[in-house]
Amino acid sequence: MTTDSPLPRGINHIGITVPDLEEATRFLQDGLGAKVAYDGLTDQDEPRCGAETEQQLGLPNGATIRRQRMIVAGTGPSLEVFEIDAPHAPAARLADYGLNHLAFYVDDIQGSLDRLVAAGGQALSEVHGNSRYEDTPGNGSVYVLAPWGTIIELQTIPGGHSYPDDSEAEVWTPPAVS
Structure with missing residues (x-):
């Protein structure tokens, strides 16, 4: 390891997986005043799944990312919220x-x-x-x-x-x- 390697600026976001993205969003909005920044994957999009997705994200075989949303609550790291079909x-x-x-x-x-x-x-x-x-x-x-x-x-x-x-x-x- 070299000491002149770049260092991170700080935490950008924290990922959490929830059983129902809409219910979780309402809870975060109502409970913490959170706001939706954007939907990275909507129910209108093709779900993310397959061997490449499983390998890239460390998901179990057969897992399917149904929805993904970036949420902001105050200042600091955002929350990337996932709804994934897989054993939990x-x-x-x-x-x-x-x-x-x-x-x-x-x-x-x-x-x-x-x-x-x-x-x-x-x-x-x-x-x-x-x-x-x-x-x-x-x-x-x-x-x-x-x-x-x-x-x-x-x-x-x-x-x-x-x-x-x-x-x-x-x-x-x-x-x-x-």
Whole structure:
């Protein structure tokens, strides 16, 4: 590995697979104020499938991508949402290896929680304090299950993060949205 190789700018998008793209879109819109950027694959398009698609995307044999949509919620990475016909495992939980939750920074955590639950999410607890370095005044966090099982974290840290002396970077916090 050479040290002069280009580095990434940051996370562009996060992909999630859902059982029903329209229901998931409504949940994300109602619960998080998300907006549709575009449909990469509609129900009017030929589905993506076959050996080449399976190899390119690491899909199991016989999997078919029916629909694909890019969704934006606030600032930061977009969500690329897929509806795929294939055998499915349950959504990852926090103890599972790999990606296990999406975290959204919010200014009004209780109001945001109420909105997400009204949209069909299931709160796993009440709002609680954050962990070390995120435990400044006014902080809070809560995990919510989306209807298809993905864990969504709502987090607020109005006092900012604290950092140990050996910290090499500061955590990115989305700017306020209007």
